[in-house]
Amino acid sequence: MDSVQVKNHANHPKGCARMSDLLERLRARGWRMTSQRRVVAEVLAGEHVHLTADEVHARAVARLPEIARATVYNTLGELVALGEVVELSTDGRAKRYDPNARVPHQHLVCSGCGIIRDVHPAGDPLAVLPSAERFGFTVSKADVTYRGICPACACA
C-alpha cells in the first residue's frame, strides 16, 4: 500500500497523511498523546531535513511557546526507541534526527558545509563483511557515512 513515495526533494503532498499515520502508530503503541508530543512529531515529519534537538526545539517553540527542552529530548528519545526516527552523529557534535526511518538508507555528508543527503547504495553493506572479519559478533547493521564536497562548496 505504499503508493506514497518519496524521491521528493522539498515537497511531499502526502506529508499530512504520513503524519497522521505516525500519530496513529504511536497511539497504537500506548503513547499518551500530548500537545508537546504532537508538535515534536509534526516538526520532524514536516521537513525532510536532519535537525538537531535544539533545532527541533526552536521549531516546536514557534508552535507551542512553553515547551521545554527536556521534553523535546525525551520525545526524540522515545521516537528513536520506537524506531520511528533515526539518530545520527555524523560530526561528533550535536546528534541529528532523521524522520525517514522506515526506508533503509545511508548518509552523504558535505565536509564543507555539513549538509546531509539520504542515499541508497547498491546492495546490502553488511554482505561485504566476511565472517572471518566478524570476530564472533552477531552483526545486525551497518551505518555508512559517505563524505565529500557538495556542488555548492566545490564552487566556493
Next chain:
Amino acid sequence: MDSVQVKNHANHPKGCARMSDLLERLRARGWRMTSQRRVVAEVLAGEHVHLTADEVHARAVARLPEIARATVYNTLGELVALGEVVELSTDGRAKRYDPNARVPHQHLVCSGCGIIRDVHPAGDPLAVLPSAERFGFTVSKADVTYRGICPACACA
C-alpha cells in the same frame, strides 16, 4: 612507578620501531618535539585500542604528571590533521582516537559493551554508491560502522 605497561595482544613486535617512525615523520614535518607530544604519541602507539581523549590524558599523566588536558586535545587534533590518527565518534559520546591510520579499515562496535574492533570489508565501500546517488558531490571516502553484539555480551 610505571615500569611495564600494557600487555597488548601479540600483534606488533615492532611497536618501538613504529613508534620512532612516527616521531620521525612528525619531526620531518616541522613538529617541535616536546615531552608532552612525545608522551601522547607513545600512549597512542603503545596500545592498539581506541581511547578517548580523557583516557589518553589519564595514561599520559601517569608518565608526565603535569601534562594539561588542553595539551592532550591540541596534540590529538594535530595528529588527526597530519593523518597519523583517525578520530571516531561511534556513539555520540566522547570521540575516540585510532592510531592505526595508515591501514584503511572500518569499525565493528558492540551495542552491549561498546568495544570496537578494526575490520576489513571486502572491496571498496565507495564503489557501491551509484553516481545517481551522489547528487553532484565529489565523494572521497566512506566510514562504515558495523553494529552488533560481541561474543561476551551474547552470553550474558
Next chain:
DNA sequence: ATCCTACGATGGACTCAGTCCAAGTCAAGA
C-alpha cells in the same frame, strides 16, 4: 460529565566533552 491517578511536562541545576585564552615556558636555530 466528573473524578482519579499514573504518565508526562517543566525548568533549573548538573555533568560531560571540548574549546578558548592570557600568561608563562622552552626547543631549536643563529
Next chain:
DNA sequence: TCTTGACTTGGACTGAGTCCATCGTAGGAT
C-alpha cells in the same frame, strides 16, 4: 648562549545532553 616564537598551562567558558523534584493533564473509570 641567546632569542624568539611555537608550545604548554590551568582555569574559565560553551554546547549538548541528563537528572530530578514538582506540577499538570490525558484518558480510563464511574
